[in-house]
Amino acid sequence: xxxxxxxxxxxxxxxxxxxxxxxxxxxxxxxxxxxxxxxxxxxxxxxxxxxxxxxxxxxxxxxxxxxxxxxxxxxxxxxxxxxxxxxxxxxxxxxxxxxxxxxxxxxxxxxxxxxxxxxxxxxxxxxxxxxxxxxxxxxxxxxxxxxxxxxxxxxxxxxxxxxxxxxxxxxxxxxxxxxxxxxxxxxxxxxxxxxxxxxxxxxxxxxxxxxxxxxxxxx
Amino acid sequence: xxxxxxxxxxxxxxxxxxxxxxxxxxxxxxxxxxxxxxxxxxxxxxxxxxxxxxxxxxxxxxxxxxxxxxxxxxxxxxxxxxxxxxxxxxxxxxxxxxxxxxxxxxxxxxxxxxxxxxxxxxxxxxxxxxxxxxxxxxxxxxxxxxxxxxxxxxxxxxxxxxxxxxxxxxxxxxxxxxxxxxxxxxxxxxxxxxxxxxxxxxxxxxxxxxxxxxxxxxxxxxxxxxxxxxxxxxxxxxxxxxxxxxxxx
Numbered sequence: 280x281x282x283x284x285x286x287x288x289x290x291x292x293x294x295x296x297x298x299x300x301x302x303x304x305x306x307x308x309x310x311x312x313x314x315x316x317x318x319x320x321x322x323x324x325x326x327x328x329x330x331x332x333x334x335x336x337x338x339x340x341x342x343x344x345x346x347x348x349x350x351x352x353x354x355x356x357x358x359x360x361x362x363x364x365x366x367x368x369x370x371x372x373x374x375x376x377x378x379x380x381x382x383x384x385x386x387x388x389x390x391x392x393x394x395x396x397x398x399x400x401x402x403x404x405x406x407x408x409x410x411x412x413x414x415x416x417x418x419x420x421x422x423x424x425x426x427x428x429x430x431x432x433x434x435x436x437x438x439x440x441x442x443x444x445x446x447x448x449x450x451x452x453x454x455x456x457x458x459x460x461x462x463x464x465x466x467x468x469x470x471x472x473x474x475x476x477x478x479x480x481x482x483x484x485x486x487x488x489x490x491x492x493x494x495x496x497x498x
Numbered sequence: 499x500x501x502x503x504x505x506x507x508x509x510x511x512x513x514x515x516x517x518x519x520x521x522x523x524x525x526x527x528x529x530x531x532x533x534x535x536x537x538x539x540x541x542x543x544x545x546x547x548x549x550x551x552x553x554x555x556x557x558x559x560x561x562x563x564x565x566x567x568x569x570x571x572x573x574x575x576x577x578x579x580x581x582x583x584x585x586x587x588x589x590x591x592x593x594x595x596x597x598x599x600x601x602x603x604x605x606x607x608x609x610x611x612x613x614x615x616x617x618x619x620x621x622x623x624x625x626x627x628x629x630x631x632x633x634x635x636x637x638x639x640x641x642x643x644x645x646x647x648x649x650x651x652x653x654x655x656x657x658x659x660x661x662x663x664x665x666x667x668x669x670x671x672x673x674x675x676x677x678x679x680x681x682x683x684x685x686x687x688x689x690x691x692x693x694x695x696x697x698x699x700x701x702x703x704x705x706x707x708x709x710x711x712x713x714x715x716x717x718x719x720x721x722x723x724x725x726x727x728x729x730x731x732x733x734x735x736x737x738x739x740x741x742x743x744x745x746x747x
Contacts, residue, residue: 395592401555402586403606403658404578413605417596495596495638 287465290456294469297452302477304370304448305435311374312434313427316381320389321411323382340379345440348372353444369441377434384430388423389415421492428485432478449473504531506583506662506693507552511561514547521547522558523717529662529695534688536704536725537697539714540740545697548714549664552695553584566661582610585655589667591647593639593654599626600635603654611658618657625653629683645676649683656687663687665696699744705729713737 322333340348349372356363363371392415400410420427439450453470457463507529514522521544529535537545550556551563554570554577563570568580593602603622607613613621626632629649639647648668655663665684669677681703688694688707698704704711704725711728713721713736721734728737 393590393592395588395590396594398555399588399592399594402553402581402584402588403654404582404610405606406609409609413597413609414594418594421596 282464282468283462286460286462287469290453290466290469293456294449294453294466294473297447297449298473298477300447301435301438301449304366304373304438304441304446305431307370308373308377308434308438309431311370312377312381312430315374315378317385317416319378319382320385323386324389337379337382340376341383345372345376345437346443348376349440349444365441365444365446369438369444369446373434373437373440377430377437380430380433381427384423384426385419387426388419391422392418421495424485424489424492428482428489431485432481435477435481436474505529505564506531506533506566507695508564509552509561512548512551512558512563513560514544514551514556514558521717522551525561525719527712527719527722529693531661532691532693533709534693534707535695535710535712536708537695537712537714538699538701538704538740539720543714544717545714546666549666549695549697552662553586553664554581555586582658583661584664585658585660585662586664587648587651587655587666587668589670591639591644591651591671593647593651595639598636598638599631599642599650602639602650603657606654607657622653622657625656626650628656628686629653643676644672645679648672648676648680652680652683652687662693662695665694665698667697667699669698669700701729701741701745713740715740 319333319337323330323337349368352363352368352372353365396414396418397410400414405413438448441448442451442454445451450467450470453466456466505528507527509525509527512522512525512527513520523544525548527535527548537548539545547556551558551570552565554565557571565580566583568576570577570580593599594605597605600619600622603625604613604615604618607618607621608615611618623632623635626635629652631646631649631653634642634646634650639650642650652663652668668684669680672680677700681700684694684696684703685707696703696708708725711721711723711725712719713728713734715736721728721737723733727733729741733741
């Protein structure tokens with residue numbers, strides 16, 4: 280069974296048609312994971328009972344498979360009266376799952392900031408919120424641009440899990456073509472190449488961002 | 499006239515522990531308005547901890563510390579309000595590396611004092627002029643020498659118009675040729691009548707501007723005297739020994 284280029288090209292439009300869904304899911308999940316992860320890390324830093332609990336939640340999330348989260352949100356929550364669309368569940372699942380990892384990335388980025396920086400914000404009477412927004416978060420971002428970009432690529436690559444919820448993302452579409460025609464090679468290769476192109480675009484973008492962030496105030 | 503009434507800092511029986519470590523022992527210190535106090539002593543003597551207690555960066559466990567009439571540590575809001583009367587300069591400058599010199603100075607003016615951008619920039623520029631570095635307003639801290647960074651840090655601390663300036667070894671991280679430019683700024687500040695507490699080993703500076711020198715060792719104030727007495731023959735034997743050691747090298 281050879282590689283039929285004409286068939287491969289004919290599958291491109293259908294697969295590309297799902298690129299929007301894939302990118303949408305990935306983008307919203309990146310934003311969601313970053314927001315939840317940052318919130319988790321902030322609560323963990325404040326400490327106390329809430330901090331300990333969030334620490335446990337982060338470890339729990341990181342120790343369970345992402346598929347378990349998707350199944351749980353999609354099939355278990357309806358028993359408790361919470362019925363969500365498959366796209367919503369997909370985005371929620373990926374956001375929650377990766378928030379655990381991003382919380383760890385944010386932690387490393389904040390730990391790397393010299394302790395004189397938060398001290399200076401206190402000496403200047405900045406509120407905790409202002410200190411985070413104007414001093415801590417920008418320096419944290421600079422420290423973690425590269426690993427953050429890696430996780431964004433990971434989130435993109437995790438979008439095919441949403442096939443189990445019948446979200447029409449790219450790999451699912453490719454697989455649909457395959458099962459209709461019994462030709463697996465071409466659609467899967469096409470989907471793989473599109474993922475490759477997207478992932479490269481993201482990491483290039485992150486590299487450029489990192490260069491810009493590092494250029495600010497170079498010592 | 500009682501010293502009590504116009505004192506900015508009034509410390510009585512202050513004790514602090516870091517875990518089992520007793521770092522400040524029964525400290526008494528009063529800093530009157532306009533006073534210039536130099537705190538010196540060997541490393542580990544507790545002098546940095548003391549100055550960090552004065553603006554509430556460190557808590558204390560026993561005794562009282564009144565700053566601008568407020569006992570620190572009783573009420574978070576009052577403590578914060580009292581801290582606003584202080585400006586602090588650190589050994590390692592602690593400028594914000596991702597912000598320009600000007601933004602370093604305007605951040606607290608805008609977020610804490612509620613000034614508009616143009617008001618904040620005018621105030622900041624005035625203070626940058628005072629520390630003789632206005633031409634670097636648009637530079638980033640990483641592009642400046644240590645001495646320039648420390649002068650910016652002084653300007654940043656002055657922007658909120660503090661009643662007292664706290665200096666925690668401001669020249670200890672500087673190359674010798676940069677120490678003078680920072681000390682010159684501090685001397686000028688003293689001449690303007692700023693109240694200051696300064697932890698430093700610069701005895702020349704102490705001799706020139708201090709009206710009180712405090713010598714600490716092992717968490718205690720061993721000697722507290724006018725600059726004349728401290729550098730004269732009347733000092734405490736331990737502080738004389740310290741002076742001889744650091745003046746000899």
